[in-house]
Amino acid sequence: MTNSLQPLADRIFYLPNVVNIGIVALAPDPVGGGRALLVDSGLDADYGKAARKACEALRLKPVAVINTHAHADHFGGNDYLARNCGVRVYAPAFEEAIMRYPELEPTYLFNGAYPIHELQNKWLMAKASPVHQVVEAGELAVEGLSAQIKPLPGHSRAQVGVLVAGVLFCGDAVIGEGTLEKYKIPFGADIARQIESIHALQAMKVERVVCAHGEPVSDVTAMAEANLAAIERASRAVREAVQTPGDASQVVARVGRILGLQHANVSQFYLFQSVITAYLAYLQQLGQARLELREQAALWSAV
C-alpha cells in the first residue's frame, strides 16, 4: 500500500501515502543502534507497520512519534508502534486528550451525543494511543534531537507543526491541491485561527514544507494561496446561504448545493456539517452573521 521512502534532507525522510509520515534519523543509541523519530503515524496498524519497515530499511528503530494533531488519520498507527516498538508519544495539549479517548472525535462530530455506528469507523475513530509527553510551542528535546514545535491551530483546535533542520512537517495546516479539489473546503475547526496559521506558515523561513496530504514543497506560497482561496470561497458560500434565515441543517444543505458537493457517506456529511458550523461561528465573529432563537429553532441570518 505504501510507496518508497523519499529523502527530504540529510537524515530526514518521508513515507508518501494518502497520509504522509515523517521519519527523522536520531543519533544512534550506543547499545541499541539506530533510532528514528516519526512525525504522525497514519491511519491504522498498516501505516504503523509500513513506517516500522521503512525505518528498518534505514537500519533504524522507531523510538518516538510526535503527532501534529488528533485526527484519526494522523495517530492511528500509534497503537501498533507503541505495542511493537515501545515508541514514546509526544502530542499537543487538548489533542492529546482525544488521542487517549479517541471516541471523542465521533462524539464531537455528533453534537456531543454517543455517536451512531456509522461514525465509529477507523477514519474518525483511531485506536487509543498512550501519550507520554505533552508538547508546547518552542524547542523540544526528543532523544537527543532538538525539534521546534510551531503552533498551527485552526484545522484542529491545537495542531502543531514540527520543524527539524529546515524541514517543517505542518500536519494539515495546508493540504495539497488534489485533496483540496476533491473536498472543496479544507477541514477547519476555527477558521480565523486557520487563516492566521496559513499566514504564519508563509512567513516561516524553512527549506521544505511537508503537508500530510500532498507533495512536499520548497516554496509554500502557491499551496497557501490555494488553501486561502478555498477558505474564501467557502466563506462566500456560507454568507450566501444565510441570506435567507435558516437553521444549521438548512445552511449545511444550501452550502452543499452552492459548492456542488455530493457526500459519499454519512461520515463525510458529518465532517462537512462540522466545518460549516465553524464557518457560521467565524461569520458571527466577523459580524456578518447572527444567530437568533425563533420559536423552536436557532436561525442563522446575514447581518
Ligand SMILES: [Zn+2]
Ligand atoms: Zn487533520
